[in-house]
Amino acid sequence: MTDDGPHDRVALVTGASRGLGAVLAQFLARQGYSVIVNARNREALSTATAEIAESGGFVFPVPGDVSDPETQDALAKAVSRWGHLELLINNASELGPSPLPELSALAPADLERILRVNVLAPLTLTQRLLPALRKGRGRIVNISSDAAVGGYPGWGGYGASKAALDLLSLTMAHELTGSPISVVSVDPGDMRTEMHQAAYPGQDISDRPLPEITLPFWAWLLNQDPAQLSGHRFRAQSDRWEVPEP
Amino acid sequence: MTEHTPVPAIPTGKGADRPPEERGIARDKVRLLVSSPTEDRAYTFTDLADLLHPGDLVIVNESGTLPASLPARSELGQFRVNLSTPYGGDLWVGEPRWGFGRPGPLPLDAGTSIEVGGVPCTLIAGFPGIPRLVFLRADGDLHGAMNRVGTPIRYGYAAGEYPLEDYQTVFARVPGSAEMPSAARPFSRSLVERLRQNGVAIAPIVLHAGVSSLEMGDFPPGGIPVFPEPFEVPTETVSAILRTRSAGGRVIAVGTTVVRALESATDACGLRPVRGFTRLYLRPERPVRSIDGLITGFHEAQSTHLALLSAFVGMERLRRAYGAAAQDGFLWHEFGDSHLILAGPADPAAVRPGGDLYFESPARVRNA
Numbered sequence: 001m002t003d004d005g006p007h008d009r010v011a012l013v014t015g016a017s018r019g020l021g022a023v024l025a026q027f028l029a030r031q032g033y034s035v036i037v038n039a040r041n042r043e044a045l046s047t048a049t050a051e052i053a054e055s056g057g058f059v060f061p062v063p064g065d066v067s068d069p070e071t072q073d074a075l076a077k078a079v080s081r082w083g084h085l086e087l088l089i090n091n092a093s094e095l096g097p098s099p100l101p102e103l104s105a106l107a108p109a110d111l112e113r114i115l116r117v118n119v120l121a122p123l124t125l126t127q128r129l130l131p132a133l134r135k136g137r138g139r140i141v142n143i144s145s146d147a148a149v150g151g152y153p154g155w156g157g158y159g160a161s162k163a164a165l166d167l168l169s170l171t172m173a174h175e176l177t178g179s180p181i182s183v184v185s186v187d188p189g190d191m192r193t194e195m196h197q198a199a200y201p202g203q204d205i206s207d208r209p210l211p212e213i214t215l216p217f218w219a220w221l222l223n224q225d226p227a228q229l230s231g232h233r234f235r236a237q238s239d240r241w242e243v244p245e246p
Numbered sequence: 247m248t249e250h251t252p253v254p255a256i257p258t259g260k261g262a263d264r265p266p267e268e269r270g271i272a273r274d275k276v277r278l279l280v281s282s283p284t285e286d287r288a289y290t291f292t293d294l295a296d297l298l299h300p301g302d303l304v305i306v307n308e309s310g311t312l313p314a315s316l317p318a319r320s321e322l323g324q325f326r327v328n329l330s331t332p333y334g335g336d337l338w339v340g341e342p343r344w345g346f347g348r349p350g351p352l353p354l355d356a357g358t359s360i361e362v363g364g365v366p367c368t369l370i371a372g373f374p375g376i377p378r379l380v381f382l383r384a385d386g387d388l389h390g391a392m393n394r395v396g397t398p399i400r401y402g403y404a405a406g407e408y409p410l411e412d413y414q415t416v417f418a419r420v421p422g423s424a425e426m427p428s429a430a431r432p433f434s435r436s437l438v439e440r441l442r443q444n445g446v447a448i449a450p451i452v453l454h455a456g457v458s459s460l461e462m463g464d465f466p467p468g469g470i471p472v473f474p475e476p477f478e479v480p481t482e483t484v485s486a487i488l489r490t491r492s493a494g495g496r497v498i499a500v501g502t503t504v505v506r507a508l509e510s511a512t513d514a515c516g517l518r519p520v521r522g523f524t525r526l527y528l529r530p531e532r533p534v535r536s537i538d539g540l541i542t543g544f545h546e547a548q549s550t551h552l553a554l555l556s557a558f559v560g561m562e563r564l565r566r567a568y569g570a571a572a573q574d575g576f577l578w579h580e581f582g583d584s585h586l587i588l589a590g591p592a593d594p595a596a597v598r599p600g601g602d603l604y605f606e607s608p609a610r611v612r613n614a
Contacts, residue, residue, distance in 0.1 A: 031337065215381065
């Protein structure tokens with residue numbers, strides 16, 4: 001786990017200890033990516049790390065809150081072991097208080113926390129990793145949500161943060177046109193995850209599919225020409241994944 | 247019956263177990279049942295030249311069939327892998343099977359090494375919701391392996407092993423389907439020529455069909471029984487369809503793959519050129535509006551194809567047609583007989599208040 005090994009594609013996944021992030025990290029490792037995984041929960045991260053390593057993948061854990069500059073230092077240092085980054089998945093997200101308060105009751109401190117993790121952290125981490133992303137002809141994937149466009153009661157803070165992240169994705173894609181770096185945002189759709197359960201405490205969410213439902217989408221997305229997709233937003237669980245017209 | 251499971255009591259006829267040529271019939275001389283809103287009549291496939299009118303447009307799938315079934319082995323022993331869909335790079339979706347007539351799933355865990363047609367592969371993950379399919383990462387060229395040791399995918403009902411040519415349609419131009427888009431199989435070059443001379447135009451789409459849904463029982467309840475497939479509806483075909491419609495001609499799809507491609511290229515703004523993957527599941531709750539007629543085979547009860555047909559003309563008409571076909575000895579399966587289903591004005595008698603299988607015919611929706 002400490003040897004760099006022969007792997008030449010490097011991916012970094014934040015929020016990789018559980019849910020979609022853990023599923024993605026495993027899927028990437030099995031495809032031969034060296035995967036740097038980050039999550040706040042040290043114990044959960046080490047479990048997820050062990051699972052990837054057990055199945056033969058190369059995984060490098062960096063515990064810590066992704067909005068914390070020291071965690072970002074550690075992530076940048078991890079990437080510097082290779083010097084190039086092929087894939088950055090900004091997946092770690094802050095839902096906010098559970099149960100979800102309506103906007104009339106959303107505390108400013110809670111909104112600040114949501115924006116710091118869901119908007120500021122992906123931006124500052126991406127800024128720091130741009131040189132490595134340039135070398136790796138890297139793809140940046142920002143994980144969005146249908147709440148970014150839905151206006152669902154209770155989801156206002158989280159949804160606003162994801163709407164902001166969508167606009168950062170689009171803008172950065174335009175700013176990076178002509179560079180080897182691409183940026184997309186992905187709405188993974190409703191899934192049976194701890195975060196989704198936290199949004200609906202005590203409710204039965206067993207009708208939602210597990211995060212694995214999105215694997216065919218990721219298989220598709222990551223094998224498309226990144227330049228053609230850059231600047232677009234995708235829904236992982238839609239009936240159709242379209243290559244945009246140039 | 248729940249609203250999402252169109253499982254009708256529908257007649258099923260005898261299956262063709264070999265290509266028509268093996269039965270002494272030219273490929274364009276299979277039988278053709280023509281189902282209009284009011285009746286079902288038996289013809290020969292070559293009669294299509296007179297059944298279609300000048301100004302009609304026939305949409306065909308140009309996907310060619312691959313020799314996608316490969317011998318495989320792992321610690322489990324020898325088996326087969328039917329390659330379904332390339333996702334690009336070294337990533338494939340495939341179906342490990344015990345044999346041609348013996349479906350999986352096989353007890354293979356993620357991370358397992360499998361040799362497929364001599365190419366070392368790793369099982370990356372199970373396919374979500376469809377236990378018999380897996381993601382494979384190939385450390386080598388699986389297309390090359392198919393050309394060396396692959397055979398066309400066949401199932402237990404096939405009487406023998408037939409060459410790849412028997413699984414190609416006259417329109418095949420872009421290899422990529424795991425299984426033959428079989429609706430176009432009865433077309434011969436001479437029939438295509440006659441249609442063109444009669445003023446019938448032909449335009450292409452591409453949809454690379456994955457492994458078929460012959461074993462629908464594998465799908466878990468509530469799961470989507472359709473998996474993503476690569477497709478493209480080109481600009482020229484969109485233009486041809488719009489021209490045909492404005493001139494009052496009919497758009498006739500050859501095969502359910504064509505219907506899925508056209509419906510996947512249709513959104514609130516209408517039809518437009520699209521390239522990507524589709525997993526659109528056409529069923530009675532999601533009516534078909536993009537075509538006026540469909541040439542297809544005869545499909546087994548509970549197949550997704552049947553759900554698509556009932557999305558087009560309703561289960562009552564389908565039940566009537568299948569009853570006539572079964573009684574008259576029409577043959578089911580990809581080497582069997584053919585069926586031209588024409589949309590038409592809605593039959594008021596078919597309206598059953600509260601019925602879950604009736605829906606408006608495409609023609610009426612369009613004229614509204």
